[in-house]
Amino acid sequence: MSGTQTQEPAEIRIDDMADPVVTPAIQAARHGPEGQPDRMTVDQVLAQAMADAGGLNDFGEDQGFRTRMAVTLQAWDEDEGLTRGGRITLLNHMVRVMVNRLRIEDLVKRRPEILDIEIDRPLFIAGLPRSGTTHLVNWLSRDERLRSLTLWESEEPVQLRALAPGEVDPRAARSAELWGAFEAMLPHMAAMHGMDAASIHEDNELLYMDLNCYSWEFQSRIPRWIDHYFAHDRTPSYAYEKKVLQVLTWHRGPNRWLLKSPQHMENLAAIKTVFPDATMVITHRDPIAVLRSLTTMLGYSDRIRRDPVDPPALARLWLDRIEKLLRACIDQREAWGPDQSADILFHEYMADQERVMRQVYRLADLDLTPEVEGQLLGYLEENPRNKHGKVIYDLEGVFGVDEAAARERFAFYYERFPVRQEA
Incomplete structure (x- = not known):
């Protein structure tokens, strides 16, 4: 069983990428709510977070997060394409993750035993965006022996009160x-x-709490932030993520985590330092296919936060960014030996998902019981590829990328990992 579908998916063509149709809802998103500032200082962000957290004021040890915040705010000011609403959305996100940090520090201060919780042999999934990592993490999360992270839980990790029987968690409702x-x-x-909101999500949100999450780049064009990010050690930020995982485990076990993010691909050494007993699974896909898919996704969503959207500029930025990510992956790949890691080629993964499932379970030393196997195979039946339609991409025509020249830039990656080049 491969989990593939028998019926051809409907084709989706987005023909207004460069000049999007602006609906009233999109226009409102571009403008943003009245009465909210679209620019803030570090002190203003922290003051708003403390107010929103009910007066909590301890952000914990600062190993550079205030500096990263200042760099991020300056980079947003330099992003001329962001609309007022786009900046407000980003600022609200920054305030929210600082509220989360305040609540984490407060809880750990009141319940110090949280820091004694063992995070046992976590299973990390890394890989380029659009390389099957979301499918893989949601698939493996069917195994309830692994602790996974829902989107709503990642956005608000601290539960503020006990729930009544049958009550929907208000955090899930908000998400x-x-x-x-x-x-x-x-x-x-x-x-x-x-x-x-109920799907299994990346642990990027946990890195946001130390202001070191690369997902800012999905919502804005911030070369200043990227330069600062690569110039500094990210190990302390993964150590902070471990603290958040301990808090989440204290709320609800088990303590063996299933985690995924493309950002892990460029932080292999940091993860090995903080989680030395982890298992690392890295998916690999043709970066040109990734670029086609990623620029289409980001270009489509840019219409709610950018004016003009400028698809060619978006593609140039991500061509550079993917190259940085892949070079970092290759530079750090030897941090993980074959007894704790595996490289999964996308075309082989899509051709035989059951084989990949068994490979991951052997590597992680997890018993693949008949019950778990049935749950996992059931997920494949329920979630065929292109379930919601097949998007048609046009990297050259819409985004102005010369694919042949771009492939030459990625020759170093093709030489290291034999991914299949996708037409």
Whole structure:
């Protein structure tokens, strides 16, 4: 069983990428809510977070997060394409993750035993965006022996009160409302990267709490931030992520985590330092196919936060960024030996998903019981590829990328990992 579908998926063509149709909802998103500032200083962000957290004021040890915040704010000011609403959305996100940090520090201060919780042999999934990592983490999360991270839980990791029997967690309700409105504005997102509040999500949100998450780059064009990020050690930020995982485990076990993010691909050494007993699975896909998919997804969503959208500039930025990510991956790959890591080629993964499942379970020393195997195979039946439609990409025509020249830039990666080049 390969988990593939028998019926051809509907084709989705986004023909207004360069000059998007601006609906009233998108226009409102571009403008943003009245009465909110679209520019803030570090002190103003922290003051707003303390107010929103009910007066908590201890952000914990600062190993550079304030400096990273200042760099991020300056980089957003330099991003001339961001609309007022786009900047407000980013600032609100920054305030929210600082509220989370305040609540984490407060909880750990009151319950110091949290820091004694063992994070046992976590399973990390790394890989380029659009290389099957989301599918893999949601698939493996069917195994309840592994602790996984829902989108809503990643956004608000601290539970503030006990729930009544049968009560829906208000954090889940808030996330569902947010992402429901997002997908209502952008109906094709479900076919590219659905944001269901209950789905299993990247642990990027946990790195946000130390202001060291690369996902800012998905929402803005911030070369200053990228330069600062690569110039500094990210190990302390993964150590902070471990603290957040301990908090989440204290709320609800088990303590063996399943985690995934493309950002892990460029932080292999840091993860090995903080989680030395982990298992690392890295998916590899033709970076040109990744670029086609990623620029289409980001270019489509840019209409709610940028004016003009400028697809060629977006493609140039991500051509450079993917090269940086892949070079970092190759430079750090030897941090993980074959007894704790595996490289999964996308075309082989898609051709035989069951084989990959068994390979990962052997590597992680997890018993693949008949019950778990049935749950995992059931997921493949329920979630065929292109379930919500097949998006048609045009990297050269819409984004102005010379694919042949771009492939030459990635020759170093093709030589290291035998990914299949996708036409």
